[in-house]
Amino acid sequence: MGVGIPIFIRDDDVLVKSSSGNEIKRFISIHETIKSCGFIHRPGILVLELFSFPEIIDYIKNETLADKMDPQFHGLFHLEYHKFNTDKIIDHINLAQKTFENWFGKRFTRLYAPWGGNSLNLQEACSFCNVQLVDCNKDYYPIEQAVHFSDLSVLKEKEIAIHWWKQGTINRLKRLK
Numbered sequence: 001m002g003v004g005i006p007i008f009i010r011d012d013d014v015l016v017k018s019s020s021g022n023e024i025k026r027f028i029s030i031h032e033t034i035k036s037c038g039f040i041h042r043p044g045i046l047v048l049e050l051f052s053f054p055e056i057i058d059y060i061k062n063e064t065l066a067d068k069m070d071p072q073f074h075g076l077f078h079l080e081y082h083k084f085n086t087d088k089i090i091d092h093i094n095l096a097q098k099t100f101e102n103w104f105g106k107r108f109t110r111l112y113a114p115w116g117g118n119s120l121n122l123q124e125a126c127s128f129c130n131v132q133l134v135d136c137n138k139d140y141y142p143i144e145q146a147v148h149f150s151d152l153s154v155l156k157e158k159e160i161a162i163h164w165w166k167q168g169t170i171n172r173l174k175r176l177k
């Protein structure tokens with residue numbers, strides 16, 4: 001890659017149940033591909049979905065401690081946070097922070113709002129909790145677009161977005177390096 005900046009791969013909806021049948025295997029193979037390409041994996045965690053996958057928690061923790069993963073918050077579930085009042089959003093963020101600390105030994109710094117949602121309440125809650133709100137503004141490039149970049153240094157301060165369950169994602173990741 002050789003662009004001299006860390007490249008972050010944002011990966012939403014981890015690990016929501018999918019038709020793939022083996023979510024864990026798929027998630028790990030996405031992560032191992034990201035790692036072998038020299039990128040940093042930023043999974044968007046749906047905290048209460050992860051309770052269905054207790055065996056993955058230590059894996060995420062170890063990869064996080066090794067600086068190969070940077071888990072962030074995508075919701076307790078895939079909820080319409082942009083329609084919630086501020087206190088309720090704050091409650092969800094606080095509960096998620098406690099869970100992150102327990103599981104991964106680390107707090108998150110970003111809320112990837114489901115559906116790229118935004119609202120004044122979301123902004124207020126995130127600023128109160130000292131979390132960066134990421135909505136659908138162009139802080140990221142979908143991988144389908146990023147594979148066409150000849151120079152990845154345009155990704156400074158930005159991320160590449162994937163969905164771990166999407167067909168073709170692993171091949172596109174390999175094309176990026």
Ligand SMILES: [Zn+2]
Binds near residue numbers: 012074078114115
């Ligand atoms: Zn999502």
